[in-house]
Amino acid sequence: MQSISSADANRHFSALLREVAAGEEIVVVSRGKPVARIVGVDSATPARLAAKNALLKRLRSQKPTGVRSWTREDLYA
Numbered sequence: 001m002q003s004i005s006s007a008d009a010n011r012h013f014s015a016l017l018r019e020v021a022a023g024e025e026i027v028v029v030s031r032g033k034p035v036a037r038i039v040g041v042d043s044a045t046p047a048r049l050a051a052k053n054a055l056l057k058r059l060r061s062q063k064p065t066g067v068r069s070w071t072r073e074d075l076y077a
Contacts, residue, residue, distance in 0.1 A: 006030040009038075 002024060009016060009028045016026055020040050028036040055075065062068060 001025045001027060003027045003029050003034075006035065 002019070004012075004016070004026055006028050009026075016038060020026060020038050023040065026038040027034050028038065058070070
């Protein structure tokens with residue numbers, strides 16, 4: 001785990017994101033105290049997979065008429 005000051009994190013944010021994408025965990029420190037932790041997103045969490053499967057099941061059950069009973073907002077609720 002790497003620590004970095006908030007000022008340096010601000011200046012080098014793109015580089016930090018590349019490191020996080022590569023698996024690094026970064027703690028942001030302000031005035032000597034940890035204030036944030038930057039970690040990668042686990043895209044395969046059980047809740048996310050369950051939500052995706054439920055959505056796909058629902059979409060597949062609809063008739064392909066071009067008319068849908070769901071909105072874009074429903075996908076993100």
